[in-house]
Amino acid sequence: MAAEVRAxxxxxxxxxxxxxYFYDERGSALFDEITRLPEYYQTRTEETILEKIAxxxxxxxxxxxxxELGSGTGRKIRLFLDAMASRGLLSRxxxxxxxxxxxxxxxxxxxxxxxxxxxxxxxxxxxxDLPALGxxxxxxxxxxxxxxxxxxxxxxxxxxGSVARQLEPGDGFLVGLDxxxxxxxxxxxxxxxxxxxxxxxxxxxxxxxxxxxADFDPEAFEHVAFYDAEAAWIExxxxxxxxxxxxxxxxxxxxxxRAGDEIRTEISCKYTRASFEALCAGTGLVLxxxxxxxxSLFASALLRRxxxxxxxxxxx
Ligand SMILES: C[S@@+](CC[C@H](N)C(=O)[O-])C[C@H]1O[C@@H](n2cnc3c(N)ncnc32)[C@H](O)[C@@H]1O
Numbered sequence: 001m002a003a004e005v006r007a008x009x010x011x012x013x014x015x016x017x018x019x020x021y022f023y024d025e026r027g028s029a030l031f032d033e034i035t036r037l038p039e040y041y042q043t044r045t046e047e048t049i050l051e052k053i054a055x056x057x058x059x060x061x062x063x064x065x066x067x068e069l070g071s072g073t074g075r076k077i078r079l080f081l082d083a084m085a086s087r088g089l090l091s092r093x094x095x096x097x098x099x100x101x102x103x104x105x106x107x108x109x110x111x112x113x114x115x116x117x118x119x120x121x122x123x124x125x126x127x128x129d130l131p132a133l134g135x136x137x138x139x140x141x142x143x144x145x146x147x148x149x150x151x152x153x154x155x156x157x158x159x160x161g162s163v164a165r166q167l168e169p170g171d172g173f174l175v176g177l178d179x180x181x182x183x184x185x186x187x188x189x190x191x192x193x194x195x196x197x198x199x200x201x202x203x204x205x206x207x208x209x210x211x212x213x214a215d216f217d218p219e220a221f222e223h224v225a226f227y228d229a230e231a232a233w234i235e236x237x238x239x240x241x242x243x244x245x246x247x248x249x250x251x252x253x254x255x256x257x258r259a260g261d262e263i264r265t266e267i268s269c270k271y272t273r274a275s276f277e278a279l280c281a282g283t284g285l286v287l288x289x290x291x292x293x294x295x296s297l298f299a300s301a302l303l304r305r306x307x308x309x310x311x312x313x314x315x316x
Contacts, residue, residue, distance in 0.1 A: 002212055006251035009263070015255075016264040019150050020125065021207045022200060023099040030200040032073060037196060039188045042146055045298040046176050050079050050144075053291050057302060058083040060289070061172035063140035064091045067133060069126040069163075070147045071095035074106035077142060081114055090114065094133060096122040127151070127159060136167040136305075146178035146298070149233070149269040156279045160303075164284030167305035173285060177299045179292070180270045183227040190225035190234050190268075198223030201236050204265050212250035220244055224262065232275070236266040276301060 001021070008016045023031065035043035058080060066084065068077050074095060084090045093110060097103040100123045107121035122132050126143075141163060151159055163173055190197055201223045205216035221238040228235055240257040247254050277287045280303060289302030 002250045002252075005208060005212060005248060006253060009248065009251070009253055009255065014262065014264050017204050017208065019204070019266040020098045021211075022204050022266075023097075023102070024203070024207050024210070025099070025101045027200060027203040027207065028072060028099050028102040030196060030203060033196050034192070034200060037192045037194065039192045041185070041189060041297055042178055045293050045295075046144060046146075046300065047076060047079075049291050049293055049298065049300050050076055053289075053300060054079040054083040055086075057140070057172065057174060057289070058087060058089065060302070061140045061170070061304075062089065062138065063172065064089060064138040065094065065136075066092070066140050066142070067094040067096070068142045068144070069096050069130075070143065070145070071097045071106060072099075072102060072145070074110055076144050077110070078113075080140070080142065081110070081117065085114070090117055092118045092120070094120045094122060096124055096126060096129070096133065098123070098125055127155075127162075130162050130166050133166045136171050138171070139167055140172045140174065141167065142174050144174075144176040146176050146268065148175050149178055149271070150266060151269075152267065153269055153279060157281075157283050160280060160283035160285050164305050167285075169305050169307040171305045172288075173303040173305070175276075175301045175303060177271045177276055177301055178268065179296055179299055180232055180272050180275075181297060183229065185297075186227045186234055186270065187225070190236065191223075195223075197225065197236075201225075201238060201265055205238065208248065212248050214246060214248040214251075214253075216246050217244070221263075231267075232270050234266075234268040234270070235264060236268075237262040237264050271299070273299070273301075 034040050066080050103121045107119050111119040124132055202218040205218045208214045209216055220241050224237040224239050240261045242259050244257040273290055285303040286306045288304045292299040
């Protein structure tokens with residue numbers, strides 16, 4: 001973490017922080033609060049789609065193992081576990097998340113609520129640690145909530161290639177995608193009236209303080225979120241409200257911020273069917289199903305590992 005934070009905060013002209021560091025226990029609780037906000041249509045919409053398609057997806061893939069990348073509280077996975085149980089397929093489930101606290105509690109709850117289900121929790125980074133999932137075969141992997149949007153589009157093909165290598169031909173990968181839409185709707189979703197997203201955004205500074213001994217004053221930064229139509233992504237930043245000096249001892253940094261200086265904390269890419277399908281080309285995964293809501297706010301894309309090998313580009 002120290003090396004990553006050192007590299008990202010040293011970027012010029014725009015320093016950044018990796019968005020995976022939002023999610024300590026407090027950050028995960030704040031994200032959960034975001035999912036219940038009136039402006040945040042994503043979770044409600046995806047859940048409506050998943051309720052409709054879970055049975056169909058299970059019938060298509062016939063998995064014995066369900067796996068969720070960035071599983072968080074593990075609420076949505078239950079729709080798929082229920083569909084597997086009603087078909088006599090319930091067997092194994094693997095949760096992978098960077099946030100160890102949330103991972104442990106959601107794995108415990110799933111094991112308690114689904115007797116006979118073997119639950120494995122893997123603490124790790126979905127960009128680096130997918131080999132920890134072990135060999136695939138009869139596997140359905142889920143990547144929900146539009147989290148794929150936090151990966152820079154240039155890096156998505158390599159990510160999809162690394163997922164394909166953990167799957168066998170016929171295995172499935174269901175990806176949740178937030179769709180391109182009216183920028184005003186997007187703006188509202190990331191600038192909620194209650195200020196929960198702002199608190200979530202500032203939480204990354206608290207995590208850097210806790211883990212690397214930094215002395216960021218989170219209240220000295222304001223939340224900024226805007227839609228970049230050319231890139232088709234929402235960008236979240238933290239803007240210094242006054243001149244500040246910040247030390248990050250474990251990363252060997254002594255930083256000077258002027259009022260107005262910004263740190264990029266997240267991108268959240270918005271997709272169309274065509275823009276996402278283009279990123280799948282050559283990764284070993286093929287788009288087989290595209291499910292959306294009546295207002296085309298959100299989509300669930302069912303990818304299948306094609307026969308003949310995952311030939312996607314590897315991560316450097
Ligand atoms: C937007 S939340 C989605 C949670 C849940 N899947 C849902 O649909 O509500 C993203 C989740 O991914 C995890 N996460 C973020 N970056 C990660 C990374 N690089 N590797 C593993 N997990 C990550 C976070 O801890 C969080 O639980």
